[in-house]
Amino acid sequence: MNFISTIQNVFRGRTLATIGMIWLCVILVAALAAPIFAPFDPLDIDPIGRLQEPSWAHFFGTDHFGRDTFSRSIYGARMTVVIGLGSVVFALIIGGLIGMLSAYFTRLGHVLMRIVDVLMAFPALLLALVLMTLLERSVTNTIIVIGIVYATTTARILFGMTLKLKGEVFVDAAKCSGAGHSSILFRHILPNLISPLLVQASFIFAFAQLQAAALDFLGLGLPPEIPSWGNMLSEERIYVTRAPWLLLFPGILIIISVFSINLVGDAMRDSIDPRFKDDIAGV
Amino acid sequence: MTQPAPLLQVNDLKTYFTIGTGGPFGSGKQTLKAVDGISFEIHAGEVLSLVGESGCGKTTVGRTLTQLEPATDGEAYFNGTEILSLPNSQFRPLRREIQMIFQDPFASLNPRLTIEQTLAEPLHIHKLAKNRKEARVLISETLQLVGLDPKVMDRYPHEFSGGQRQRIGIARVMILKPKLVIADEMVSALDVSIQAQVLNLIKDLQRDSGVSMLFISHDLGVVRHISDRVAVMYLGKIVEIGNRLEIFENPSHPYTKLLLSSIPRIKPGRTKVEDLGEPASATSPPTGCAFHPRCAIATEICRSAQPEMNELSETHVSACHNISQLLGGHA
Numbered sequence: 001m002n003f004i005s006t007i008q009n010v011f012r013g014r015t016l017a018t019i020g021m022i023w024l025c026v027i028l029v030a031a032l033a034a035p036i037f038a039p040f041d042p043l044d045i046d047p048i049g050r051l052q053e054p055s056w057a058h059f060f061g062t063d064h065f066g067r068d069t070f071s072r073s074i075y076g077a078r079m080t081v082v083i084g085l086g087s088v089v090f091a092l093i094i095g096g097l098i099g100m101l102s103a104y105f106t107r108l109g110h111v112l113m114r115i116v117d118v119l120m121a122f123p124a125l126l127l128a129l130v131l132m133t134l135l136e137r138s139v140t141n142t143i144i145v146i147g148i149v150y151a152t153t154t155a156r157i158l159f160g161m162t163l164k165l166k167g168e169v170f171v172d173a174a175k176c177s178g179a180g181h182s183s184i185l186f187r188h189i190l191p192n193l194i195s196p197l198l199v200q201a202s203f204i205f206a207f208a209q210l211q212a213a214a215l216d217f218l219g220l221g222l223p224p225e226i227p228s229w230g231n232m233l234s235e236e237r238i239y240v241t242r243a244p245w246l247l248l249f250p251g252i253l254i255i256i257s258v259f260s261i262n263l264v265g266d267a268m269r270d271s272i273d274p275r276f277k278d279d280i281a282g283v
Numbered sequence: 284m285t286q287p288a289p290l291l292q293v294n295d296l297k298t299y300f301t302i303g304t305g306g307p308f309g310s311g312k313q314t315l316k317a318v319d320g321i322s323f324e325i326h327a328g329e330v331l332s333l334v335g336e337s338g339c340g341k342t343t344v345g346r347t348l349t350q351l352e353p354a355t356d357g358e359a360y361f362n363g364t365e366i367l368s369l370p371n372s373q374f375r376p377l378r379r380e381i382q383m384i385f386q387d388p389f390a391s392l393n394p395r396l397t398i399e400q401t402l403a404e405p406l407h408i409h410k411l412a413k414n415r416k417e418a419r420v421l422i423s424e425t426l427q428l429v430g431l432d433p434k435v436m437d438r439y440p441h442e443f444s445g446g447q448r449q450r451i452g453i454a455r456v457m458i459l460k461p462k463l464v465i466a467d468e469m470v471s472a473l474d475v476s477i478q479a480q481v482l483n484l485i486k487d488l489q490r491d492s493g494v495s496m497l498f499i500s501h502d503l504g505v506v507r508h509i510s511d512r513v514a515v516m517y518l519g520k521i522v523e524i525g526n527r528l529e530i531f532e533n534p535s536h537p538y539t540k541l542l543l544s545s546i547p548r549i550k551p552g553r554t555k556v557e558d559l560g561e562p563a564s565a566t567s568p569p570t571g572c573a574f575h576p577r578c579a580i581a582t583e584i585c586r587s588a589q590p591e592m593n594e595l596s597e598t599h600v601s602a603c604h605n606i607s608q609l610l611g612g613h614a
Contacts, residue, residue: 169390176349177405177455178378187404191395 010264010271017267020260027257030077038071042227051243060249063236072227073249079228080209080257083143087208088201090147095154096197102155103162104185113159119152124207125214132220142221146211150204161196165189195272202265206258213254229254288363289324290495291348291463296321296357296367298340298347302566313566317343319519320357325463330489330496332506334542335516336562341499342386344516345465348497349383350374361463379409382461384485386468388448392440398451399436402426405459425458426451430484446477450484457488464489465497470505482508503546507531512598515539518565518573525599535601537578572604580605 011018030037040058046066054061060069098116102109119127128145135141165171166189174188215221216230217237224231229250236246298318305312317340325331333341346352347367348359354367366377385391392401402425403418405411412418423433429450440448449469456464466485470478486509489496500506506513507527514524515538523536534540537556544556560577563569569576575585582605590602 169385169387170393172346172351173383173385173391173452173455174393174404175351176378176383177459178375178408179404180375180408183404183408187396188393192393194395 020263023260031081040068040071042072042075075227076229084205086143087146091150095151099155099158199269206261291325292360297355299355328493332498332510340519380462382456384466384469523601529599
């Protein structure tokens with residue numbers, strides 16, 4: 001059960017997932033070392049050189065302020081990683097706690113899970129929109145809002161799994177040894193939830209990208225001065241006929257990244273849950 | 284024969300479960316009387332077996348006594364303390380003295396914890412070891428006691444066979460030096476060849492440590508091997524209780540006779556007792572004596588009145604209306 005062999009198991013024989021993983025690593029490196037890779041400052045405006053076509057100087061062209069789209073895309077990777085990781089951590093901690101505690105303490109569960117049910121009744125984007133209009137546009141608030149949206153599904157999933165684990169004999173055995181509630185929850189139940197949590201994390205990461213891009217596009221996500229792929233789409237959408245590459249590159253980046261995360265998530269789920277094995281050969 | 288106060292005295296224990304769902308769309312609530320008024324005692328150093336067919340409530344007795352299920356009614360005195368009504372916080376220190384071995388050795392060990400972590404947990408909870416070093420010493424002693432190499436403590440449960448896992452389960456219990464061990468079908472999930480080994484191990488451990496045991500089983504061959512006394516359960520009630528020889532050589536209750544005659548035998552000898560029916564449902568038990576629909580000697584009174592406990596000797600008690608006829612027939 002060591003880490004490296006687990007990774008090998010996930011990616012062996014799954015070419016597309018491996019390519020996806022490599023792409024994610026590229027994004028991560030770009031995010032970490034954005035100032036090194038970006039040829040220009042993403043905020044440097046150049047009114048004379050606006051709306052340039054892609055060239056050797058500006059790989060992805062320039063936008064309506066003359067900013068280098070390639071540099072902005074690289075800095076946008078930063079936001080991708082920050083928003084993704086932030087929402088995953090938020091959703092897993094909040095949703096995980098709600099799900100586990102609700103399943104373990106039945107009465108508390110009656111209350112908490114009904115609240116979760118109500119939140120889940122809203123379409124994800126609508127819920128995010130409502131919450132975003134209540135808060136001001138900022139990175140933290142975007143993370144919190146997307147986190148809340150996906151905390152509900154996480155709570156649902158963990159509720160069911162904790163309910164099942166709660167009835168396991170080893171939990172009874174721990175009770176007989178005198179273990180208290182926190183020890184049973186965090187020492188006996190939680191470690192058995194790690195694999196589903198990992199899979200859940202990969203899907204939240206993917207959906208958070210789409211959600212964040214959608215919020216940016218609607219002008220409710222990150223503040224406009226922050227270069228993110230969603231903001232770039234939103235700002236340049238009126239130039240779609242004159243400079244379509246301004247929309248093309250961020251759009252392609254979003255699609256490829258979300259697709260990669262999904263491929264990796266699928267591969268993780270397949271290798272963890274033997275029931276799904278060989279369903280999608282080659283993926 | 285005067286005996287000192289028993290280690291465990293159970294009086295009229297009842298554990299009921301509510302099954303089904305109420306409300307306008309539910310199938311209606313029913314009460315399942317898993318344990319319906321049983322009384323027994325266990326003395327220090329004694330092994331009492333609880334036998335009966337599946338669904339008779341014997342496992343629930345063990346789970347109620349360890350507070351894994353709440354008791355509906357009744358009392359259980361452990362060393363003079365009533366334990367069924369104790370709140371969780373006050374029962375926790377007593378858990379060290381009342382330990383349980385579970386049936387399924389594959390499910391009773393947390394797959395994510397090493398053997399050391401599993402065995403160290405009770406030590407730390409009950410403050411029997413100050414640090415990891417002390418715990419490791421105790422763990423290796425206990426592992427040797429149950430016939431395992433102390434080196435195994437760094438491994439995970441999936442690396443062990445069923446018999447080895449059950450030894451680990453026994454180690455988890457014995458490491459606390461309990462006064463009462465409740466063994467719930469502890470060998471029935473194992474291969475027959477392994478059963479004997481594990482059974483001999485627990486018998487030796489019991490004899491050496493003088494721990495009392497409530498040995499829950501449906502396997503009379505195993506019970507005969509290990510018990511001092513035997514209690515026979517049918518549909519939530521004890522129908523006969525007595526010393527091992529009294530039960531095996533001189534059974535009085537028709538149900539005990541039925542059970543004994545169903546042990547497979549190679550040599551012909553004992554005549555088979557006729558079984559007239561299926562076990563009744565615990566949600567709607569028959570009136571009168573619960574066993575009467577299956578009983579060959581049932582009379583009118585069996586259908587209407589619940590039988591009393593008849594004392595056959597100081598140690599042997601049987602609940603049957605036709606006890607005199609049975610004894611006459613046996614003599």
